[in-house]
Amino acid sequence: MRFDFKEVITASMVLFAVIDILGSIPIIIGLREKVGHIKSERASLVSAIIMIAFLFVGERILNLIGIDVNSFAVAGSLIIFFLALEMILGISLYRDSEPESASIVPIAFPLVAGAGTLTSILSLRAEFQVQNIILAILLNTIFVYLVLKSSGRIAKLLGTGGVNIIRKVFGVILLAIAVKLFAANINELF
Template sequence: MFNFREIISVTLILFSVIDIVGSLPVIIDLRKKVGKIESEQATFASGALMVSFLFVGERILKLFGVDVASFAVAGGLIIFLIGLEMILGRTIFKSEVEAGGATHIVPIAFPLIAGAGTLTTIISLRAEYQTLNIIVGIVINLMLIYIVLKSSEWLEARMGPGGLAVLRKIFGIILLAISIKLIKTNLIPGF
C-alpha cells in the first residue's frame, strides 16, 4: 500500500546518499574522457542494481562470501580513486572506450550512483519501510538521475571552465571524505 510519507522519506534519504548533483563534476569529467555518457543505459543500470539489491542483495553477497561491510569498503576504495583523479588531475581509471564502452556502468552506475552507500542504505530501508514505497522512492531518484545525466553538458556550459574546475576540486575532497568514512566505518566497527 502506498504511503506518501514513507515515499517522501525514502526519496529524500536516497537522494542524499546518491548525491547526483554533487557527482556532476565526476560525470562531466567522465563525459570529457569518453566523449558521451549513455544517460538511459546508466539510469537503467543504476535502477536495476538498486531494485535487485532491494530483493536479493544480502543473499548475493553471502553467495560470494562477502559481507555488506566488505562490499562498502570496496565501493569506498573506488570512490577514493575517483576523488584522487578529480583533485590531482591524473587518470587512474582506464578510458572505457578502449575497454569496450561500458562507461555507463563503471564508474557511473556503480559505484557513483548505485554505490556501496546506496545499496547498503537500500538494505537498511527494508527494515523500516514497505517494499512498494522503497521502489517508488528509487524510481523518483532515477528520474532525477536521468535529468542530471542528460543535462550535464548544458550545466557544464552554464558553469564555465573556472567554475567547473573549482567544483571538481571541492567535490574531489568530498568524495575522498565519503570514501574514508565508508572504509573507516566498515573496517573498524564502532566508529
C-alpha cells in the same frame, strides 16, 4: 503491504543524499570529456535495475559469495576514494578501452548504484515497505537521468574554470565520504 507517502519521501531523501548525483556532476563532466557521449537513458536504467534487484536479493547474494555488507561498503569506499583522488589531483586512474561502457561503469555502478547506495537500500528494507522503496528508487532514477542528460549544459554554464573549482571541492567532499564509509565499516571486519 501499503503505499505510504511519508515512507516514499523519507526513503527518497535518504537515497538522494547517498547517491549525491549533484555532487557527482564534476565526475560526470570529466567522464564526458574523456569518453565523449554518455548514454543517460542506459546509465539510469541500469542503475535502477541494480538498485531494485539489490533490494530483493542483495544480502543473499553477498552471503552466498561470503561477503558481508561491511566488506562491500569498504570496497565501495576504496572506489570512491580513487574517484576523489582523480578529481582533486587532476590525474586519470580510470581507463577503459571501450568508451561506450562509461555509461555503465563507473556511472551506473559505482557512482549511482554504489556500495553506499546499495547498503542504504538494505537498511531501508529493514524499516520500510518494499513498494515504497521501489518508488523512492524510481524517483531518484528520474532525477539522475535529468542530471546526466543536462550535464553538457551544466558544463557550458559553469565554464572550464567553474568545473575545475567544483571538481576539486567535490573531490574533497567525496574523499571525506570515502573515509567516513571506510571508518564506519572497517571496525566490523576485525
